[in-house]
Amino acid sequence: MSHRSTAAAVRMRAVVIGGSGQLGGWLLRVLAERNHDAWGTFATTAFPGLVPLDAANQAASAAWVRDQKADVVFYPAGFTWVDGCERDPGKARAANVEQPLNLARAAAEVGARFVYFSTDYVFDGHNGPYAESAEPRPLSIYGQAKLEAEQVLAETLGDLLLIARTTWVYGPERQGKNFAYQLAKTLREGRALPCPSDQVSTPSYGPDVAQAIVRLIEQGRSGLIHVAGPDLIDRVTFARSLAEAFGLNSQLIQAKTTAELGQGAPRPLNSGLLTPRLDAWLPGLMRPLSECLLDFQLKLDEPGGWVRPLTAT
Template identity: 40%
Template sequence: MGGDGHLPRGAAAERGVAVGPARLARGLTRALVVGASGQIGGALCRVLPDTVGTYRSRPGSGLRQLDASDAEAFRRTLDDTGAAIVFFPAAQPNVDWCEAHPAEAESGNLGPLRVALAAAIERDAFLVAYSSDYVFDGAHGPYVETDPVSPISVYGRIKVRLEEETLAAGAAVVRTTVVFGSERGEPRNFVLRLVQSLARNETVRVPTDQVGTPTYSDDVARASGMIADARATGIWHVAGPDRISRLELARHAARAFGLSEMLIQGVPTSALGQLARRPLESGLVIDKLRERFGITMHSVGAALADLRAIIDRHE
């Protein structure tokens, strides 16, 4: 099932249950965020109203513990929360780890998704899963939703499988890229790790040849809310408006946080010794998202300014 419309789904269709405005109103008041201790999950809980967040191994204030691979626990959590929307950003995001452990990466990323899809179908909940520009080879970016996938890493191939299974269940896929924003605990995203290193006066090597469309995590959350509100199935690209290299992003971040650009050393990707291949000429086009929802995304400069203001408020 694909498309962007409002579709009767799964058990609801079989029983003739309406999936119209009355059911959507229930979904709008309560959404389950699986993986809320991660970057996108944290943004979903922060930006969207009335969410219930879960974690597996990284606790956070107000979050519920959930092993998303446990089908009974997942169904019980849906029932307890009354959620009619499920955001599923939970994943193993370390691309090189996935390359070194392909079987574990596949089971760890796809097993919980299958549990979530089955539970969502049983309870007529609308699910939004998250993918990446790593489904492309990075030879001819930026990409639109209809471009053929051509992954060059284990992580990318897993994301292709995730997309196929999510679409087959009549749900939505958000593809995004180079996501950055505030995070709980030790930072994992490129910008915050860079800022942390520069603040310690450490030299940072950054690829000059990886080009993409950096995306503010709060924008991913806002767009996800719009997609879920509309029950808009299919693939949606969600990305920032600026197509720049990682080196340019690093320099923008250094300036935004008042840190030295002299510590940033630009190098080709081949010099970094990364296990998994990266898509180099990448990025995502979001015309479909803009036309459907009229959303405006933060520029890199505006997003970094907002991120610094958030961090300054909490120091």
């Protein structure tokens, strides 16, 4: 599509907190492709060109953000391990609420916009998929922290804030940690992969999510928006689609109910995100799963340091 590669007219100075992560890596790439000046940070996993930043050191990290004098600060960082959040609520709140709020305030002091990434886990999964107007009812510590962050950031930043909810993000990444990589490693080793058959959502392709977010910022958008793929499917169907795309044995994927799997934190089952605002502002940008799986394989051969799922460790 031609609209994917057209460079932006107004050059921005951008900071990506968590540039070593899945979305962070794609944000940096999209920003560079669209002729913006972008700097990324890392907390624990270094990659060339990234700056070390410990968001837990609130004074130092806020000073660094102010010094960048950015036009926009993206925050795809945080503690997103759902079961880990359930076990350590303090860490969940620090990484998902307190640290981004601190950096958002620093960004606002220099007039920068702030982009926060949230999740469909702010919903209870009884009546999904959800539009932006749906009432949140989080089931887990992770979902509660994300919702609290949405609320306090909105109160603090007003129109300087863009909140992007997304879900089941997959695609090439430099750390090789997302579900596609976990699945590939397990199946390649000939091991069975238990997978929840009763969790339904809207898989979201990382490169498309990043493209959408950068475009929205270029358009001057603020407020809350859902950025997710158009396919509403269960986790087993998603897993089998990934397996087949990479030539792996999909028969090793074992359908189990969430109750049978005994996951540590409650999950929203009938979930997913509707995207009426995104469809109005950037129609057709989020591609269907079948198209994204083809693109996934093509992008692994491009420069960018993406880990190949069949060699992930």
